[in-house]
Amino acid sequence: MLGTKVSFQQACSIIKNGGVVAVPTETVYGLAGDFKNINAIKQIFQIKKRPLWDPLIIHFSSKKELKKLCKYSDPIVEKLSDYFHPGPLTLVLRKNPIVSDLITAGSSKVAIRMPRHPLTLKLMTQTNTCLVAPSANVFSKTSPTRADHVLESLQVPVLNGGPCEVGIESTILEVCFEKKIFSILRPGFIGPKELNSFISRHQLNWKVQQSQSSSFPGSHQKHYQPDIPLILIQTDEEHLPSEGIEKKIKEYYPDCIPQELQLKNNPYIFGREFYHNLKQLSKNKNSVGYIVQKSKSGQCGEDWTALWDRIEKASDKVICY
Numbered sequence: 001m002l003g004t005k006v007s008f009q010q011a012c013s014i015i016k017n018g019g020v021v022a023v024p025t026e027t028v029y030g031l032a033g034d035f036k037n038i039n040a041i042k043q044i045f046q047i048k049k050r051p052l053w054d055p056l057i058i059h060f061s062s063k064k065e066l067k068k069l070c071k072y073s074d075p076i077v078e079k080l081s082d083y084f085h086p087g088p089l090t091l092v093l094r095k096n097p098i099v100s101d102l103i104t105a106g107s108s109k110v111a112i113r114m115p116r117h118p119l120t121l122k123l124m125t126q127t128n129t130c131l132v133a134p135s136a137n138v139f140s141k142t143s144p145t146r147a148d149h150v151l152e153s154l155q156v157p158v159l160n161g162g163p164c165e166v167g168i169e170s171t172i173l174e175v176c177f178e179k180k181i182f183s184i185l186r187p188g189f190i191g192p193k194e195l196n197s198f199i200s201r202h203q204l205n206w207k208v209q210q211s212q213s214s215s216f217p218g219s220h221q222k223h224y225q226p227d228i229p230l231i232l233i234q235t236d237e238e239h240l241p242s243e244g245i246e247k248k249i250k251e252y253y254p255d256c257i258p259q260e261l262q263l264k265n266n267p268y269i270f271g272r273e274f275y276h277n278l279k280q281l282s283k284n285k286n287s288v289g290y291i292v293q294k295s296k297s298g299q300c301g302e303d304w305t306a307l308w309d310r311i312e313k314a315s316d317k318v319i320c321y
Contacts, residue, residue: 018037020040022136022154025120026165027088031047052105061114083201089113089190091175142226146276147161168188169188182208223313227282231249232291
């Protein structure tokens with residue numbers, strides 16, 4: 001079943017027998033295995049060529065599993081989960097002994113979330129376990145948002161759940177109980193605005209901050225990279241002729257054909273197709289992709305923070321124009 005799409009029952013059998021299968025979530029496809037099975041966890045690292053220092057996220061399917069996976073006494077944890085789960089929010093909490101150090105890269109904390117895709121939730125219910133499931137791609141390359149994306153890069157069985165509705169990875173949020181701070185370790189589409197709305201609704205004395213931590217998935221400088229060069233063009237100008245941009249790019253990549261990946265006005269629509277569009281660009285190996293970031297445009301607001309994080313890490317070069 002390597003490198004093929006499998007049925008739901010086949011996916012269940014693979015998980016129960018200690019194997020790995022790519023599964024759909026609302027964010028990206030994940031390479032999933034039983035979180036209690038060390039051999040499955042090792043397979044995930046090996047298949048992805050992922051370094052052991054990069055921790056994995058555990059996916060769960062019901063609120064009762066929060067207590068099984070994590071240590072906490074503050075009711076804020078369950079309030080967060082009730083408010084945002086299932087959905088693209090990963091919580092970082094102190095782990096229980098049932099969680100292997102291999103999953104957390106030796107850390108005493110674990111990242112957990114409840115995905116919003118019915119197939120993967122059903123898979124966890126049917127197999128009676130939680131799943132470790134980093135993105136189903138080679139480490140540091142573009143994340144897959146469709147079953148075919150997985151098959152293009154990995155020889156693994158895939159449970160096809162259609163295109164991902166969000167299209168970029170979840171927000172990673174560390175809950176700092178002592179200081180009453182929600183610390184955003186990785187930006188996603190649940191950002192400060194949504195978290196402050198949660199705080200206001202529950203009349204809490206908590207604050208939201210961006211973190212500079214580097215010990216979480218997707219934190220290193222180069223990540224999400226396509227198979228062709230991607231250039232980020234940063235400018236203060238409102239109108240830039242494409243001829244000038246392409247001439248500038250040719251100075252660095254004289255033998256490549258520049259192709260623009262155009263931004264949309266709506267970040268959520270752009271995000272849904274971003275990784276897919278990167279993969280489409282990569283099919284022409286003579287291309288170099290580019291994205292224009294205009295500092296005075298509405299595409300630099302808070303709603304775009306997660307996308308610019310992904311774009312910057314996916315880019316080979318930043319050119320100020």
